[in-house]
Amino acid sequence: MSGTEVAVHVNRGAAEALEATSGTLETSASFSVLLYGHETPAHVHCRLDGDLERIASLGESNYYVEPETVTRVPVTVVADAIDRPVDGRLEVLTGYGSESVSIAVTVEPGPPGVDVDESLAEPTRSEPEPTAFDRAVDRCSAVTAVEPATLVVLALGAVAVGVAGVTTATIGGPVATAGLGIVGGGVLVALFLLLQ
Structure with a gap:
C-alpha cells in the first residue's frame, strides 16, 4: 500500500453528512480512503465508478464508522496493466444513499516492470587466480x-x-x-x- 491517502469526514456537524478533504486524487499505485468518524456512528458504502473499476478494487464496500475513530478503506490499484491514464470516481455514500461525496481519481501508468531472471544472482566474473608473485607477497606479509x-x-x-x-x-x-x-x-x- 502506498502512502497516498484521501480523507472523508463522516457526520461532522450533522447526521448523515460527508465531507472529503480533496475532490481529486492522482496516483500510480494503491491508496487508502480514511473515514473519520465524528458525532454519531454511520454505515458508509464505497464504490468505484467509470474506467477505474477495470484497474482498481475495494476489499469491502460497506463499513461501519464509529465516532472518534478512523476507518481505513484500502483501494488496490494495478497500474502496471495500463499504458495511459485512467479516470474514474470513488464514491462514498451514507444514509442509504441520501448523502454522497465523489472523488475524481486519475491513475497514471506505473513505472515499467523489470524482468529479473536467475542469471542476475550469479556473479558475472569470478576472481582471478592469484599469481605466484601474489602468493609470495601474501606469504611475506604474513x-x-x-x-x-x-x-x-x-x-x-x-x-x-x-x-x-x-x-x-x-x-x-x-x-x-x-x-x-x-x-x-x-x-x-x-x-x-x-x-x-
Whole structure:
C-alpha cells in the first residue's frame, strides 16, 4: 500500500453528512480512503465508478464508522496493466444513499516492470587466480607482520652491515674482517631479541 491517502469526514456537524478533504486524487499505485468518524456512528458504502473499476478494487464496500475513530478503506490499484491514464470516481455514500461525496481519481501508468531472471544472482566474473608473485607477497606479509620499529632497526642493521662490508673490502686484513663479523653478529642478536 502506498502512502497516498484521501480523507472523508463522516457526520461532522450533522447526521448523515460527508465531507472529503480533496475532490481529486492522482496516483500510480494503491491508496487508502480514511473515514473519520465524528458525532454519531454511520454505515458508509464505497464504490468505484467509470474506467477505474477495470484497474482498481475495494476489499469491502460497506463499513461501519464509529465516532472518534478512523476507518481505513484500502483501494488496490494495478497500474502496471495500463499504458495511459485512467479516470474514474470513488464514491462514498451514507444514509442509504441520501448523502454522497465523489472523488475524481486519475491513475497514471506505473513505472515499467523489470524482468529479473536467475542469471542476475550469479556473479558475472569470478576472481582471478592469484599469481605466484601474489602468493609470495601474501606469504611475506604474513611472515613480516612485525611492528614498524622492528623494521626500522632491521633497516639500520642492514646499513651497518653494508658499511662494515665496504670497509672490510677497502681496508682488508684480519681486523677489518673481525669488525665485519662483530657488526653482523650484533645485528643478528638485535634482530633475535626484537622478534621474541
